[in-house]
Amino acid sequence: MDHDAVEIKGLSKHYGGLAALDNLSLDVKAGEILGYLGPNGSGKTTTIRLMLGMIKPTSGSVSIFGYDAQTQKDIVHTALAYVPGEANLWPSLTGIETLHLLSKVHGRVDLKYRKKLIQRFEFDPNRKVRTYSKGNKQKIALIAALASRAELLILDEPTSGLDPLMEQAFREAAVEAKNRGQTIFLSSHILGEVEALCDRIAVLRSGKLVELGTLEQMRHLSSLTIEASFKEHPPEVKHINGVSKVEINGNSLVCQINGPIDELLSVLAKAHPLTLISREPSLEELFLALYGRQTEAK
């Protein structure tokens, strides 16, 4: 395709004096899964509602597959499917009737795949919506979106309310969608989900994009954890540049290091370690480190 799946340029949304979103620029390549992270109120849902043309930007633009999300909604919406954070549906319809209605709304449906998804999500479609739990209502929105086989899936915390087994079912479906060439914009609070699925991650805070990149590119945000054990008392490492959070427990040492690691390795090697483990930060550690840093900066 000639265009990125999503191209956001200088997007801002202000409510009075409050900037819900501030000069956001971001692109999502066709066929990739972008994880969109941020604490509550950071502007994730605002971004999604702007992408869907449900609210108007104060400034900036969003284009989806090259079409303006505000002025060419009729074209844009034929190429996407959306799962809201909380599925509010029509209580008097049954699950299967709602799926039928949403397939008409999306304009297309892969019925065979929908049947497969119903089985995979262990969903009983014959009950009335008002009798479903939050998770089951969420399953309806998910099945409808996935079964549409839309080029772009915009998912706003799609697994909220789902149990771990169903989360796993969602991950399988998301991988299948990616393998088919579909693009996924995944807003989520579940860091394990983002870590497992996403090609790139965007982190939002107070309406501003604070990080964007692959997980590997973002590892620099947090320290490398080093664990070593020795025959005797561990060597002194506190003086080494970049070393922090040193914990000595008997003959074991745990510390973290930011920046070049050669000096620390040299000191540890001279003390003849019995074991030496280096561990990269998980997304959760990155996320916490990032927010910790931002809070300190504030």
Next chain:
Amino acid sequence: MPPSVAQTSSSLKNLRGSKSAISWFTFRRSVFGGLLFGLFATAESYAQGRGIIAAFPNLTQRALIIHGLANNAALGLFYGDKTANIVSPSGYMVYRIMPILVLVAAIWAMTITTKMLRGQEENGRWELLLSGPFSSGQATLKSVLGIFGVFVSSFLVFGLTLALLSSKGAFRLTLGGSLYFALCILAGGIIGLAIGAITSQLAATRRSAMLYAAALIIVFFAVRAVANIINGLIWLKNLTPFGWIDKLRPFYYAQPIWFLPIVLFAGVCLVSAILLSSKRDLGQSLIADKDSAKPKFGLLNSQLGLNFRLLRNVLFGWLLGGVAFATLIASIDKTVAKTLGSSGSKGRLIKTFSNLTGNPDSRIEIAYLSAAGFFTITLLLIMTANYLSALRDEETSGRLDNLISGTLSRGYWLYARLALVLGAAVTITFITNVVIWALAAAQGISVSFLTLVLGGLNILGPLMLLLGIGVMVYGLVPKVLSIVMYALIGWSFTIDIISSALKLSKGFSDTSLLHYVSLVPAANPNWRTFTLISLIGLAGILIGAIVFDRRDLQIE
């Protein structure tokens, strides 16, 4: 006491204090409607009392016209106790307006009670309340107390403003009399509250709870009406709460003893509701509702179909209401004409009906038949206001997001909704007019089918105007949509009632939606006015739709 224990004890005290939170929450959610009802009741009551003096300043004149009305048994359907001193302005006010206001109070109270009880349980908010230091029974009791607080506010506004308005001039009421009258009207509210509370425990959904409650209210009101109409069955009044309220008789041999069965009835219903809510599981109901159904996809292929599927029961209810009103009026037309025609005040009655229809007709049965159109437009205006308010609910609940994130445009969604309400209005008008024509023909009253059925459609003009205003408000300031809609309807009725008794300036009368209705067959439809206000309404719809398409969607 160790400090930590003292802190815990203090926190628990605060927690106990927070038990009034549910009552306050309920009160705050409903008090605005209560104050509006109080003001509406004042305006309607004062207009009746003041109007009869203005129209018939002489006691002899009043006696003639009023006894003419009172001798007609059929009018007992909606009018009050004819044994009251209806020649006096206060007695006439009670006779004309009390049953209707009591009925409105009961329906209003039932609506807010089912909303705050079963409605909150249905949308999951009840769970949040019960996660506090409350049992289900206590939460029900606190909600009921909150609604009761709304009644007290409404009662004070109504009683005091009526006393204030009638403290000077020809129409005078005492403070005690006004407060007693307000209490009688609010007794209807207490009945509605009691019925709503019990059906909220019986039904699984708010809609079902409202249907059961509405059915009970209609039955109670119908029993009262039958007792009023048929002489030998007056004892039936002892069996219905609306009959007990009639017997309270404000301003004329008041019988406050009849508050006793009202309080007993309400007490039994409320205690039962509280006991039932404390004994049953959350989300359960005494009358089980079907949890699953055979899928029917027929109407789910388009927005219009979806709207019809979701609203067909409600629309059918409005249609039944319209047909019932039309049947009621048309079936007693000949009797009414005979009774009024022989009352010796025929000329004056024709004039009275002429004020209503806007065009005098020499045949009293034709003039009376035209009053059915007034009830139809009333019904349609309320239906439209209700329907437009549901637009905002669809948006703020997030259900609209599901639709417009697909290939459906906002404009199409809105126009499909409007097309359905207009289609429903045309259908209801058409069917009610056909019923009126058929019943009139059965009684040997000659009315042109075309005049009645096609001419009757002119009442859709004010409806278009209301739709236009509603859609504009929805586009510009959606938050105030419901208030504006109901305020406009309330205003129109108040102006209409006042203008039937007092001479209002044309500019003032023009602000009423009802001013643009030609009640056929007595009056010829004014197609010019119809076209003009329909076009204004259409312009409002178009402007509102454009603004709606450009504004931010709102979610709760």
